[in-house]
Amino acid sequence: MVPYLSESRSKQKILGRQLFVLDDMMQLLERLETTDQLFNEPCPPNPGNEAHSRWKVLKSEYKEGVQEVEALISTLRDMMDKLHHKRDRLTNLVTALENKKDLSRQMGESLQTAYNALRVCEGQLAQLRAETDATLDRSADWQHLRDALQGYVEETQGVMQCRLLSVGSSELCVELRPRSCGSTSGQLEPLRLTVTWSPDDHFHLQVYQGTAGLLEVSMKGCLSHLSAALLEVMQCYTSQGEMLAEIQALHSRFAIDWRPGQRLLVFLKTASSVCNLRVEEGYPSRGTATLISVRRDGELVDNAVLQPPQKTLSLTEWLEFLSSSLNV
Template identity: 60%
Template sequence: MADVQAVLERCDQAFLDPYGDAEQPECVESDRVILYLMDSRRIQKVLWRQLSVLDSMMSLLEGLESSQQLLKQHCPKNIENKAHARWKALKAETVVGVQETEALISVLQGRLEQIRSKRNRLTQLVQELRDKKEKREQLEGSLQKAQNALRVCGGQLTSVRAEVAAVLDCLANWQLVRDELHGYVSATQDVMQSNLLSVDQSELCIEQRPRLCGSLGSSELEPLKLTVSLSPCDRFKLQVHQSTAGVEEECMKGRLMELSADLLEVMQHYTSQGDMLAEIQSLHSSFAIDWNPAQRLLVYLKSASVMCSLLVEDGYPSSGRAKLQSIRRDMQAVDVTALQPPRDNMSVTEWLLFLSCSPLV
């Protein structure tokens, strides 16, 4: 122990009493911890210095040739200053190293931030790539559907073309029929004085001017309008329009070869009533009349409140007569017993003139 004490006196007097005064007052737990840490630091410094002294001693002993040289050699000076200078140099190197490390850490942090940014961008690009892949798959599905629909449309187009070809063939046949009908119509016009008003693919509108053999001229009887509708299998439908001609509307059907006979029958029926119909048609311009061919009733509206009805018998004017059926005023029947016509067998025209001039009506 004496040798150790001598060595400590030669190195530093502060090592002699490293713990200071042992008689310290008791403190709270926190003060104890602080003191413990300070003591630990002080002990570490002592140990570090002891190690420095030991290192110096070992270096010194290695340089001696004998133990007598140690006793004769004087104590080296400024040992602590050299160690302190070396410690300062190491501390400066440490500071420089820390600064370089901090600079490298800053650079690494910048690079790490760039890496994070690039990773985020890469994640976005990957997501965009996935979205584009999904869109591409959807487009491929739509393209496949469109191609399938195109193939189906191609098949339908082929079928439609075949149908169109069949329709064109049928149309050619209809055109032949139409041309043949034009020939029939031209021949009929020459014989029956007919006019072709309109022509459609399946319908003809004809106007016939009949010839009268009675007392009235043929120009006094209005033309009769007919519609001929054609159907497949050489069938037809003949529609007679009443309009102002005064005939009953009727419809006839049959085979196409029977069309001429039916037209002749309609015209014979029309001309058989030619004298009566011509008279009634001529009266439309002078009197407010309405002719009902089904009931053979002629209604004469003298005024807004007076309405007269004439019954025209079948066979008029040769065998039938025109009779006054009723007179209504304000929708009420009027007694016609006091009404005396100038003669018994009067025509429709004479009846209308008599009723229009009679003060009793």
Template identity: 50%
Template sequence: MAVEWVLGRCDPALLDLYGDQEQTDDYVADTDCSRMIDQRRMQKVLICQMSVLDSMISVLEGLECPRKLLTEPRPSNPDNKARARWKSVKAEVKAQVEEMESLISTLQAKVEQIYTKRQTLKQLVQEIEKKKEMSEQLEQRLQKAQRALRACEGQLSDLRVESETLLGYVDNWQVLKDELQGYVTATQEMLLYKIVSVSQSELCLELGPCQSDSYSNSPKLEPLKLSVTWSHDDRFRLQMRGGRAGIMEECFDGRMSQLRATLVEVTERFTSQKDMLAEIQALHDSFAIDWRPAERQLMFLKSASVICILDVEMGYPTAGQATLLSVRKDAQFIDTALLKPPKDNLSLTQWLVFLSSCTLI
């Protein structure tokens, strides 16, 4: 249908040459040329025969009786008039034949042109079909790209919302960091704080003794290591590590609003025990001891077979005492009443010196 439409737009007369079946178009031109050549040959024979017939009719018309033709002898040679007429007719026929051959050549050239144009139109139609298919494919790709673009826009919108939320978290972390820095600054007059490291979700501190105690004669106490971490759900986790000082390692969890009270509690607990912790830390360098902060008991290993346990009251050394709880030698408990210290209310250091030099155990 596309080829017929194009031929109709170019020249309606070409539709007759196109035919109903496209598969017969390739040999129509050759068939027409062969037929015209045969017709030309037949016409040459017919013209010669018609010339002879015309001559015969002219002779018959001049006879008075047909029998005279049978009785008269055959003429020797035709007259010049008939010969001239025959030559004229022959020349006319030859001119017509040449004209016919010229027309046939022209027609054949036009047929070849039409065939060439038809092939060109066929190629153009094929190219148009290919471009149409490409256009459909491009349309499908364009629709697919539009859908992908809409999906990306949706994801971008979600990421913007998420980024705004994260920026809000960052602001909250910054506020928390500033608040923690304020806590540190506010307590520096009472304690010696040292910030070890700071990240987006963790703050590491070292809690040392009071600045005024650094000039006293008491042993220097190792700092208490604190690690504060927080999460997105507005909660914190505080972990204590006491090292050789012997403070009980604990872990606190709660909401961020309770962090300040927790830091104050840890600070008060550390400062209230700083003298005892400093003494225990110093005893580690001279005696084989093991401090149990949960039971508030100090185990002294005098030898491989002698184990002494001391009980330390709350508030020691200012408001509490250190007493000998038990002595075990060779897996047998010894009566502590038999051990008479040089004086009452001995400190932990004095107890360990006494037990080390006691000959009863």
């Protein structure tokens, strides 16, 4: 390989010299105007020196240009490295900016959600305040009604004895006991009733029959008429005081069922014997008690065989007679 390269270099030098000579000849021919000048002009002392000098100058300029280009390439590489570094930094900054934008958007959405929740809470708070104010107003009304009811109860205590069983926000349970007006009415059992009221100053009075024997009564009206309603109930109860006191006393001695709506007293003597007695209005002063029917083993018993010793008997006497009768 080395001999080949050496021979090639020698050939290139010879070829270069020939080219220099050819170049000088061409320049000489260009300067000649006639063929006679070719024979008269002296031969150049060293053909090819000028071209060789020019070639060296060009070679030197080429080397300088190569060095300058290499320096520029090195500078360009440094600039490219800096540019790549700046691009990487810019990419990182853009990524960080995108992350901050996403975070800012999320924070904005969270802030909007919190703001909406705050608005909802404010609305609920306003509604609760309104409901609280309404409840306080109703409580004040109920307190007023309760005080008014307490006053009505105190007013009725001049006529009857009253005992509060329970007091609620809109309900009052009372037990009424008539004052002693005689030997019989003083034995009447207490009458239990319930009074409920509404914020529009209306009441609902409910009387329970229980063992008192009074027909269940339901009354409604303005709260200002409650005292009159209580007096009316008590008057109805005391007007039947003698009869109801007798029936209440009979409950402890006999198996009876008083039906005030029908004014019928059912006496269960045995499991198979049932007696029905009708009590007239005004009993015992203006009415009587009458035996209607007697059933034994589901069959009617002839009332003719059940003739009491007296023509007119009270309820107590009827029950005593039927209890001792062998025909029942």
